Amino acid sequence: MKVDVECAPCLLYRGYRELSKATDDMETRFEVMEALLKLEQSEFGPEAVPAVLGTKRDRLIKVMTGVADPYQQDKKRSNSYALMLYPGLRERVLSKGGGWGSFSEAVRLSILGNSIEMDVLDHNFSPEDISRLVEPLPLGIDTSKEIFELAKKSKSVLFICDNAGEIVFDRILVERIKELGARCTVAVKGGPVLNDATLLDAHEAGLDEVADEIITTGSDSVGVFLEDSSEKFREVFEDSGLVVAKGMGNYETLTEESLSVPVAHLLLAKCDPVARSIGVKRGEGAASIRVPTIR
Amino acid sequence: MKVDVECAPCLLYRGYRELSKATDDMETRFEVMEALLKLEQSEFGPEAVPAVLGTKRDRLIKVMTGVADPYQQDKKRSNSYALMLYPGLRERVLSKGGGWGSFSEAVRLSILGNSIEMDVLDHNFSPEDISRLVEPLPLGIDTSKEIFELAKKSKSVLFICDNAGEIVFDRILVERIKELGARCTVAVKGGPVLNDATLLDAHEAGLDEVADEIITTGSDSVGVFLEDSSEKFREVFEDSGLVVAKGMGNYETLTEESLSVPVAHLLLAKCDPVARSIGVKRGEGAASIRVPTIR
Numbered sequence: 001m002k003v004d005v006e007c008a009p010c011l012l013y014r015g016y017r018e019l020s021k022a023t024d025d026m027e028t029r030f031e032v033m034e035a036l037l038k039l040e041q042s043e044f045g046p047e048a049v050p051a052v053l054g055t056k057r058d059r060l061i062k063v064m065t066g067v068a069d070p071y072q073q074d075k076k077r078s079n080s081y082a083l084m085l086y087p088g089l090r091e092r093v094l095s096k097g098g099g100w101g102s103f104s105e106a107v108r109l110s111i112l113g114n115s116i117e118m119d120v121l122d123h124n125f126s127p128e129d130i131s132r133l134v135e136p137l138p139l140g141i142d143t144s145k146e147i148f149e150l151a152k153k154s155k156s157v158l159f160i161c162d163n164a165g166e167i168v169f170d171r172i173l174v175e176r177i178k179e180l181g182a183r184c185t186v187a188v189k190g191g192p193v194l195n196d197a198t199l200l201d202a203h204e205a206g207l208d209e210v211a212d213e214i215i216t217t218g219s220d221s222v223g224v225f226l227e228d229s230s231e232k233f234r235e236v237f238e239d240s241g242l243v244v245a246k247g248m249g250n251y252e253t254l255t256e257e258s259l260s261v262p263v264a265h266l267l268l269a270k271c272d273p274v275a276r277s278i279g280v281k282r283g284e285g286a287a288s289i290r291v292p293t294i295r
Numbered sequence: 296m297k298v299d300v301e302c303a304p305c306l307l308y309r310g311y312r313e314l315s316k317a318t319d320d321m322e323t324r325f326e327v328m329e330a331l332l333k334l335e336q337s338e339f340g341p342e343a344v345p346a347v348l349g350t351k352r353d354r355l356i357k358v359m360t361g362v363a364d365p366y367q368q369d370k371k372r373s374n375s376y377a378l379m380l381y382p383g384l385r386e387r388v389l390s391k392g393g394g395w396g397s398f399s400e401a402v403r404l405s406i407l408g409n410s411i412e413m414d415v416l417d418h419n420f421s422p423e424d425i426s427r428l429v430e431p432l433p434l435g436i437d438t439s440k441e442i443f444e445l446a447k448k449s450k451s452v453l454f455i456c457d458n459a460g461e462i463v464f465d466r467i468l469v470e471r472i473k474e475l476g477a478r479c480t481v482a483v484k485g486g487p488v489l490n491d492a493t494l495l496d497a498h499e500a501g502l503d504e505v506a507d508e509i510i511t512t513g514s515d516s517v518g519v520f521l522e523d524s525s526e527k528f529r530e531v532f533e534d535s536g537l538v539v540a541k542g543m544g545n546y547e548t549l550t551e552e553s554l555s556v557p558v559a560h561l562l563l564a565k566c567d568p569v570a571r572s573i574g575v576k577r578g579e580g581a582a583s584i585r586v587p588t589i590r
Binding site: 005006008009010012013015016019020026029030033034036037038040041044045046121 | 300301303304305307308310311314315321324325328329331332333335336339340341416
């Protein structure tokens with residue numbers, strides 16, 4: 001997905017928020033902001049990809065402030081709040097009777113969990129808000145039945161996670177995928193970026209108890225670019241009958257790839273450019289699937 | 296007032312919003328956004344003044360889109376909604392019994408009217424929200440008694456307006472200043488900038504019926520810089536016993552001037568940098584006065 005005009009202030013706003021978490025030193029903040037403006041000025045244009053600019057921005061902030069993980073505390077709190085909700089949400093999913101009933105409920109909850117994202121312009125969310133996330137969102141696009149059928153006939157499914165906290169909601173969906181008989185590999189980020197889940201979060205959320213294997217993308221980029229990922233990740237990706245990709249970052253990057261496997265995007269549209277691109281309204285959820293035309 | 300780090304995304308966000316009002320053409324929007332990034336990249340730093348960057352941004356948008364007044368409709372609606380509230384608000388002020396009672400109530404309403412501003416990051420306001428503006432705000436700083444005493448002993452007062460719609464609220468305060476016996480000159484912008492009031496708005500709001508004279512600053516800059524203003528404006532400014540300056544833009548610029556007359560700032564702090572600078576919390580009002588130490 002390419003940037004829209006409004007991505008320019010949003011990318012900078014998020015940079016400011018990250019920077020404020022990383023350092024209190026005003027001189028450093030100004031230096032980093034000036035560097036961010038320089039970066040954006042040199043790279044912003046109709047062909048830019050928001051996740052690429054975001055990745056460069058985040059690496060710059062980490063290097064210039066010396067803080068490797070500005071969202072460390074937010075992630076920890078997100079996981080711990082979400083885990084408090086886990087038993088009740090899982091029970092709700094199981095009460096739908098297994099198979100399609102439980103699967104579709106788990107898809108909706110997983111999309112709802114994608115609300116857990118900090119510092120997006122006009123999308124206010126803090127870990128404390130997680131307890132509000134008990135009512136499923138309306139879905140502007142819902143191809144979950146197709147996703148269900150694909151998961152059912154796949155030997156192996158790759159589940160690419162997005163944010164900490166959200167992965168507790170994902171765990172319930174991973175359990176459903178396992179129930180359908182597929183091997184399920186869960187991928188998290190190879191290094192800290194935004195409030196995205198890393199290996200530490202996957203273990204905190206208990207994903208290691210349900211997934212067949214936890215791997216990383218091998219990169220700290222926003223979303224996931226195949227050429228930027230580890231060989232292991234690429235292999236698992238290509239060998240999957242279905243890839244489930246959570247969130248906006250993975251949507252922004254994977255829509256730039258020419259894919260040979262079906263990819264299901266589960267996300268909450270938190271900004272207009274992504275909403276327009278995927279075809280829903282801002283604030284709506286989407287369960288969308290892209291199937292390669294040539295296999 | 297100098298910029299804070301967070302002014303960088305805010306200045307760009309407002310540029311995006313103005314640009315969206317000015318043109319639907321995506322190619323032009325991208326071209327202008329790239330020019331805005333270039334402008335900000337070259338001028339942003341600890342010594343920059345937000346209103347200066349804002350002025351350059353707004354002129355650039357006007358020139359590149361060919362739209363002289365992107366906020367024309369918003370201003371018209373703001374005036375017309377505010378005029379519907381005018382009789383009730385005026386009655387409330389008059390019921391305080393004239394003199395100090397009425398004056399202090401009028402100051403509070405005038406500050407409340409400063410809410411009427413569009414497209415400030417994290418300050419959502421549209422003309423339709425004006426009807427909510429009936430309850431005075433808490434003031435974090437309140438030197439209105441001092442302002443009252445100064446107005447009482449001044450032969451002439453200059454009242455520098457900020458936004459359209461807001462000027463209807465200001466009208467009630469101008470009436471109170473007149474009641475104290477001072478000549479009152481009202482100044483509006485010399486050309487369209489943001490949703491700031493111009494001569495057209497001053498007439499729509501009926502300010503010409505209460506002020507002794509309506510002048511303009513002679514400039515379309517955000518806030519008011521003396522050297523950028525008309526000779527007439529500078530003369531009136533220097534000859535006043537009291538200058539009342541509404542809003543954040545006038546605060547940002549006049550705090551950069553070395554003044555020979557007392558200036559009262561009446562504003563609602565809609566962002567943290569201004570709130571910190573003047574000494575209130577964001578979302579609070581301020582009635583602050585700066586009196587020159589050397590006269």
